[in-house]
Amino acid sequence: MIFAESKRKVSEAAAAEIVAAVRPMFGRPAEDGGDDDEEDWFRYHAAQSARAPKPLLVGVFQNQPASRVASIARRLRLDLIQLHGDEEPEFVRLLPAPCIKAFSVDAGAAPDAAASAEFARARQPGHHAHVLLDAHAGPGGAKGGGGVLFDPGLAARFSASGVPFILAGGLTPATVGAAVAAARPWAVDVSSGVETDGEKDPEKIREFVRAAKAACPRRC
Structure with a gap:
């Protein structure tokens, strides 16, 4: 459920x-779901989310006051909070649920330098529970949500670090299989890629899930 400014934003009443x-x-x-004795920060949280009853209720926020995010999360009893803005790591400590933090690489920046800096922030334990890699539309562009494909080479590079991550950006039933096979993400995120005329398309959703699972028959 999206609470950030977006064409997909929902009201609290609708949520x-x-x-x-x-x-x-x-x-x-x-x-x-995993080992409760897992000592790695990100693998521990991945195991806990994998084990939790499904579906998980996630609220998406972007550059909104921590008090506002926390209030909505408590009222709706959200399982996870997704932060898709410029929130600092300490922001997470003010929230009542584990956080998914989105990280992106500006398509107009030097790929190696930009990716190295962003990935270093993403891998820092002790704050966000889950890492989401999404495409940046470029200078002045939005951070994700625009159907821009995340560079598969960069995703594979992050995957080599061993940190479980969620892959987003430009995924469709036609592209998700190759993306999963190349990057081996812990999970994938999709919205516009399974829509027809701005509405969720049940058949596209089924095709997307089939393609993603076929590319990773065992848990990636």
Whole structure:
């Protein structure tokens, strides 16, 4: 559910209705989500999210006051908070749920230098629970959400660090298989890539899931 300024933004009232409809569908915790003794920060949180009852309720925010984000998260009992702006690492400590933090590389910047700096921030433990890599539209452009494909080479480079991550940016039923095979992300994120005329397309969603799973038959 998106609470940031976006054409997909939902009101708190609409979000509450969604939560009320979805909560009864929650399944039981998975038995193979991971090891509670895992000492790596990111792998521990990946294991906890994998084990949690599904679906997970996620709220997306961008450069909004921490008090506002925390208030919505508590009221709706969000499972995860996704931060898609310029929030500093310490911002996460003010929030009541684990955070997904989006990181992007400006397409107009020097790829190696920009990626190295951004990836170093992404890999810093102790703050955000999950890393999301999304494409930047370029100078003055939005950070993600524009259907721009994240550089598969950069994604594979980040994957080599061993930090579980969520891959976003320009993924469609036609592109997700190759992206998953190349980068081996922990999860993928999609929105416009499974839409037809601005509306979610059930068949495209099914095709997307099939393609993603086929590219990684075992957990990546």
